[in-house]
Structures are given as structure tokens and as C-alpha cells.
Amino acid sequence: xxxxxxxxxxxxxxxxxxxxxxxxxxxxxxxxxxxxxxxxxxxxxxxxxxxxxxxxxxxxxxxxxxxxxxxxxxxxxxxxxxxxxxxxxxxxxxxxxxxxxxxxxxxxxxxxxxxxxxxxxxxxxxxxxxxxxxxxxxxxxxxxxxxxxxxxxxxxxxxxxxxxxxxxxxxxxxxxxxxxxxxxxxxxxxxxxxxxxxxxxxxxxxxxxxxxxxxxxxxxxxxxxxxxxxxxxxxxxxxxxxxxxxxxxxxxxxxxxxxxxxxxxxxxxxxxxxxxxxxxxxxxxxxxxxxxxxxxxxxxxxxxxxxxxxxxxxx
Numbered sequence: 001x002x003x004x005x006x007x008x009x010x011x012x013x014x015x016x017x018x019x020x021x022x023x024x025x026x027x028x029x030x031x032x033x034x035x036x037x038x039x040x041x042x043x044x045x046x047x048x049x050x051x052x053x054x055x056x057x058x059x060x061x062x063x064x065x066x067x068x069x070x071x072x073x074x075x076x077x078x079x080x081x082x083x084x085x086x087x088x089x090x091x092x093x094x095x096x097x098x099x100x101x102x103x104x105x106x107x108x109x110x111x112x113x114x115x116x117x118x119x120x121x122x123x124x125x126x127x128x129x130x131x132x133x134x135x136x137x138x139x140x141x142x143x144x145x146x147x148x149x150x151x152x153x154x155x156x157x158x159x160x161x162x163x164x165x166x167x168x169x170x171x172x173x174x175x176x177x178x179x180x181x182x183x184x185x186x187x188x189x190x191x192x193x194x195x196x197x198x199x200x201x202x203x204x205x206x207x208x209x210x211x212x213x214x215x216x217x218x219x220x221x222x223x224x225x226x227x228x229x230x231x232x233x234x235x236x237x238x239x240x241x242x243x244x245x246x247x248x249x250x251x252x253x254x255x256x257x258x259x260x261x262x263x264x265x266x267x268x269x270x271x272x273x274x275x276x277x278x279x280x281x282x283x284x285x286x287x288x289x290x291x292x293x294x295x296x297x298x299x300x301x302x303x304x305x306x307x308x309x310x311x312x313x314x315x
Contacts, residue, residue: 002032003106004085008039008075009093013047014202016093020054020061023099030103037062037079038093042069048311055313063313070307073175078307080165082315086110088165092156098196105159108191115164115187118150118179119157121197141216145223146180150192153179157195161187173218236291244284250277 005023009016020036027034038051040063051063064078076090087109091097101119108117135154142153154176168181179190228235250273258268268274 001035001085002087003027003034003102004079004083004088005034005036005102006039006076006079006083006088006090007036007093008041008072008079008090009043009047010041010069011043011045011047012093012202013043013045013050015095016047016050016054018201019093019095019099020058022095023102024058026099026102032103032106035060035062035083035085037064037082039063039075039079040065041071041075042066052313059314061313062315063311064309064315065311067308067310071173073170073173074307076175076178077170078309080170083162083165086162088160088162090156090158090160095201096198097157098198101157101193101195102159105157105193108193109159109161112191113189114159114191115161115189116179116182117159117191117193118152119155119195120150120152120192121155122151122194123197138216138219142177142180142219145219146177146183148179148183148190150179150190152192153177155195163187172221176218232294233291236287236294240284240287240289240291242284243280243287247277247280247282247284250274250280 007019016038023036026032036058038054038061040048040051048063048065051061051065055061055063062082064075064082066075066078079090080088087106089102089105091099097119105117105119108114135152139151139153143149158178160178160182164182164185164187167187168178168185170178170181174181183190224235254268254271254273254277
């Protein structure tokens with residue numbers, strides 16, 4: 001199979017038929033073998049009914065329905081698990097991503113040997129204050145922190161080599177940082193393509209300003225995970241050891257001073273150095289234990305699904 005088109009969605013019933021028809025024209029005109037995987041992330045409208053109707057008429061259409069809304073990352077995780085194509089294309093279901101970009105994205109993976117190609121919505125049709133400006137700040141911070149030189153991390157239109165989607169785990173709200181997850185997994189050939197962005201035709205956006213706050217918090221998380229995710233003891237253990245040593249030497253100083261130097265004066269508990277020593281040793285022990293527990297958790301593994309599926313079609 002050439003292409004798996006993975007489409008997470010939430011309450012996009014109005015756009016699904018049009019999106020399917022558009023993708024179908026592109027696939028047929030380029031003679032691609034394909035599958036379209038719709039992941040219904042707990043829609044409350046008739047999205048699932050539309051998906052099952054499309055699946056009844058085209059066996060290349062497959063569907064996954066979550067019991068409730070779990071988020072875009074979990075939807076992509078489910079779609080990636082089922083994808084069988086040599087190249088996986090992700091896109092949003094709101095018709096703002098253009099399926100006409102698929103052939104060139106496919107060519108960049110197959111012919112130019114990219115591991116991942118991310119779309120860049122250079123010209124956007126979104127609100128400048130609500131989306132464009134925060135998005136520029138967010139992307140600048142992501143480039144600086146991750147070292148991945150992309151202009152648009154959050155573009156839903158991306159292409160992946162099959163090996164990439166089978167070797168990364170998208171969890172939490174990390175769908176924004178799939179290129180960073182891919183780089184951390186060893187897939188270093190990451191490209192970018194300017195893609196057409198279209199104004200939303202139906203409904204309204206599911207994302208507010210809070211997604212940018214969450215995005216920056218996730219950026220801190222992924223920075224830490226990329227550097228210390230596989231060796232938490234190197235971070236927590238180092239800080240804990242330094243703090244414990246500082247506290248130990250303060251205690252040693254206080255003990256020597258009390259026994260051999262200071263014959264009269266305040267009690268040890270009345271000296272500020274005592275509390276510095278006590279606090280440093282307690283914090284040092286806690287940091288060390290945090291690193292130790294982190295190492296234990298890593299060895300136990302965490303490859304567990306964080307979503308529950310209620311129905312599927314043609315998987």
C-alpha cells in the first residue's frame with residue numbers, strides 16, 4: 001500500500017464527505033493504493049455515522065471511534081497503530097489542509113528519502129492575534145529548544161515514513177512535537193514544504209488560547225525528556241548528591257565548631273546554618289530518590305494505550 005491517510009477529528013460531520021471526495025480524486029488521479037483512517041475522537045454530532053456510510057461504499061475507508069474525547073495525540077496514536085501504508089499522511093478534517101499536497105509529500109518521502117516532511121502554512125487565514133502571533137512565538141521557542149529547524153511545528157499536514165510512525169509514541173499533547181520525537185528516536189532527515197492553508201469552511205475551531213500555554217509547558221517536558229528521559233538519575237541524582245554534600249559539610253562544620261571551637265554561645269538549633277544543612281540534606285535525599293524511582297519506572301515500561309475504542313470499521 002502506498003499511502004495511509006490518518007485523519008483525527010472531533011465534530012466535523014459537515015466536512016467529511018467533501019474531504020473524502022477530494023482525497024479520492026487525488027488518489028485516483030495519481031494511481032495510489034491507499035487507505036483513509038478516520039479517528040472519531042468522541043464526536044457528539046453525526047461524524048461516526050458519516051464515516052460508517054463512507055466505509056460501506058469504499059472499503060479503503062476505515063474508522064476508529066473513541067468512547068469519549070481523549071485528544072488529538074491519542075487519536076494519532078490509534079491511527080498510526082493501524083496504518084499499513086509505506087507513507088503515512090496526517091491531515092485535519094476541517095478542510096483547511098489541502099489534499100492536493102499529498103503527491104509531492106509522498107514523493108519527498110519515497111524519492112528524496114526524507115523520514116518526515118512537515119507542512120508550513122506560510123500564508124494563514126486565521127486571526128492574527130488569536131493564532132498567528134502566538135503561533136510564531138511558539139514555533140520560535142520550539143526551534144530554539146529542540147534544535148529542529150521547522151517554521152510550523154503545529155501544522156496538521158505531515159508525511160511520515162512508515163518506520164517513523166511505528167517507532168515513536170505520541171502521548172499527552174505531544175502531537176505538536178512529533179518531529180522532535182522522531183529526531184529523538186534517531187530519524188534525522190526532517191524536511192519542510194510550504195503548503196496551502198484554507199479558511200475554515202464549516203463549524204469553528206476546537207482550539208483556544210489555552211493550547212499555546214499547554215504547548216509551551218509540553219515544550220519544557222519534551223526538552224527534559226529528550227535530554228534526561230532515558231536517564232533521570234543523571235538529572236535528579238546529580239542535583240540530589242550536590243545538595244546532600246552541601247548539607248553534610250554544613251553539619252560537619254557545625255559539629256566541629258560546637259565540639260572543639262565554640263565553648264559558649266547559641267545552641268546549634270539557633271544557628272541558621274543548621275536549617276540550611278537540614279533543608280539541603282532532606283532535599284538532596286528527595287531528589288536522589290526521585291531519580292531512583294524514575295529509573296525503576298523506565299525499566300517497567302509504559303507502552304500502554306491511553307484511550308478506549310468503542311467501534312471500528314474495516315480494520
